Amino acid sequence: MAVSYNHRAIELKWRKNWEEHPVNVDDGKKPKYYCLDMFPYPSGSGLHVGHWRGYVISDVWSRYKMMQGYYLIHPMGWDAFGLPAENYAIKMGIHPAISTAQNVANIKKQINDIAAIYDWDREVNTTDPDFYKWTQWIFVKMFKEGLAYEKEFPINWCPSCKTGLANEEVVNGCCERCGASVTKKNLRQWMLRITKYADRLLNDLDKLDWPEKVKKMQSDWIGKSYGAEVEFPVEGREEKITVYTTRPDTLYGATFMVLAPEHALAASLATEETKEAVEKYIYDASMKSNVDRLQDKEKTGVFTGTYAVNPLNGAKVPIWLSDYVLADYGTGAIMCVPAHDDRDFEFAKKFDIPIIQVIAKDGKEIENMTEAYTDAVGTMINSGEWNGMESAVLKKEAPHIIEERGLGRATVNYKLRDWVFSRQRYWGEPIPIIHCPHCGNVPVPEEELPLRLPEVESYEPTGTGESPLAAIDEWVNCKCPVCGADAKRETNTMPQWAGSSWYFLRYVDNKNDKELVSKEKADKYLPVDMYIGGVEHAVLHLLYSRFYTKFLYDIGAVDFDEPFHKLFNQGMINGKNGIKMSKSKGNVVSPDDLVRDYGCDSLRMYELFVGPPELDAEWDDRGIDGVYRFLNRFWKLAMDSKEANVAETKEMVKLRHKSVYDITQRLENFSLNTVISGFMEYNNKMTDLAKTSGGIDKETIETFIRMLAPFAPHIAEELWEAYGHTDSVFHTSWPEADQEAMKDDELEIPVQINGKTKTVIMVPADISKEDAIARGKEALGNKLNGTIVKEIYVPKKIVNIVQK
């Protein structure tokens, strides 16, 4: 392809220039704008065009904000703990710190090709002891506040990664990282009490300018429900079984009860006759993996032989065990109302248990019920003193009625569980806790942090639930900081999410060795105004970060309790036919060749032009020719116009203001693909004007250059300089449109008959309704051949004549 502007020379020149004369400077007077990218894991395979997209979006937005007069916080760093580096270490024997440093250097080079204005003085790396000192510090604070605690229970265990996992890391019963089927393993774990923040995490979603989709995912994940715990006495025994229900209104319809096989009372409820079957069922359930349990569509269960008593009406209800009841939600036991719950209905049908309808559907009782009636809509029937009430009303009142009568209590439940926080792997932050035989768990004193990750001979996970750190005696054995007795260090490490839960705070004060972040800098630069990244972290990183920020707020470390004011999720870029880019598929498109052949400016613009930024897009190399041609055409127009040096005309002024108005609006709407098409459109219009006038006036071209600058910074600087400016184009402001100047005197109006366009007319912008209709009718001429029923004129939009 012939080159009419030399992108290589221009881009080199300006890259060097910006290094010597940074364009984003804090003069202490400008307001700040913090635009954050989700920081990458420095993988060995480098960046592809999909990674570019997010960084281009954030850079364009940042530069736009800079031109609006903000001082930018636009940092970049590395989320460098994690399994790939560790697995590489196991295979090659190279310390993760070394391979990670190499990858960082590599990716940094690639990121520099984007020409984003990252402030590398702010760079952070989660594996840097000066950084993870504060990751550990936060943990110690949480421990002191009772938010970090130890617990032994069956956790999610990935047999392939040989480590425990958080709930959020289990996807369809499989490990989020490697896809292996997750099993249960009884392990002593460090937990974070995120559930204590459930309500705040839920309620504060309202404060956030985030995509509704992400807010919904978080609120579903937190899963708050209102209901009641009801106590069912066990017939012939002292014990009572407490169930949790969201539908206490249907209590009269409870015809059986089901306990999770793991329920504490499960085995003891068996009778002589059922003992064998019950024990077998409990054993079988314990052997099932998550995946098995999910895949068993058919309900299974066993009758214990024992009955409970419905506390409301004294009815005898058989107690069953079944694995469709989860041990760790609610009370691990439920009352079953087959008439009004799908699962209970299925179970009752299979085991031939009576079904009693207590809510009338369409005012009557259903004969031969074939499916449960699950809506809380209708009048209560078969429900003693509740008969005749509306179920929707009763649903809300029943918990309080039950509480008043001493049968149970109104209660809320959450799906959110506490966060399993320890990993049995090497490459993570050591958990700064010392186990003392006398004092119990003692945190490493804050002044001794960071607790450095020691060198180790084998990175291989042991698979027993012990971290490789456990093998280093000289590290494990230590003295209790409280009593001085021989003690042992905690050998588990933190999950990768630990560092990423707060890294954005550190950017603004990354060299502070006294505080996580100084009050002064936090006040000045935080929180994040715009956060840009993929949607895959909706319930992981984004939930954890909110939790951490709220905790830091509570202990006074920061004075805001939400980290990210606005969130934007960019779509993925896929290969041909929407197939995800991956090394194994061989469809990865590297930005490097495209930068070489077309230049950074063209690639930046094409990354945006490829489609709406929030949607996934299919990459097609050929499309980049379009933006490349556009840049060349504009280059030529600008250079020719400079030569021609024509005076501005009314048309040019109008076009200038229209383009500013239009492009600014599209940009504000984050419709970046249409910003690019807008540039092309207005360039075409200017070219048309230039055909008659010989060029375009200086101010219009310069306005266009200023708007182009955030998108194609190099060519913009070069043209800006060519137009005689000695200062950077980024030190000018984003242009503003004068609405008066862009008004048209005459408008083209479509003229319709019965809503179908027949012709168009040119009319004065301020034409009266009567005149517009008269002009329209005149233009239609003999096409008007019926009886006119109605005449419509929508100012500046349309003339429509309705005829029969």
Next chain:
RNA sequence: GCCGCUGUGGCGGAAUUGGCAGACGCACUUGACUCAAAAUCAAGCGGGUAACACCGUGCCGGUUCGAGUCCGGCCAGCGGCACCA
């Protein structure tokens, strides 16, 4: 199963929120320049017709002077949750 999003030319996608459907670009066709090609420039490019008419935004129906846009009912694709009582 439940919740959410999406469906427009050969392709990527526009449409100021109810007002000329297909902007902008890719691909393609033709022409100019060239010995030739590339690049560039000019013209064309939903179906249909000689030209009009007419038909066209996943499908069926509705509201409206007017529907890609609103309402009701389907279908397909993608994403989230997945026995949470």
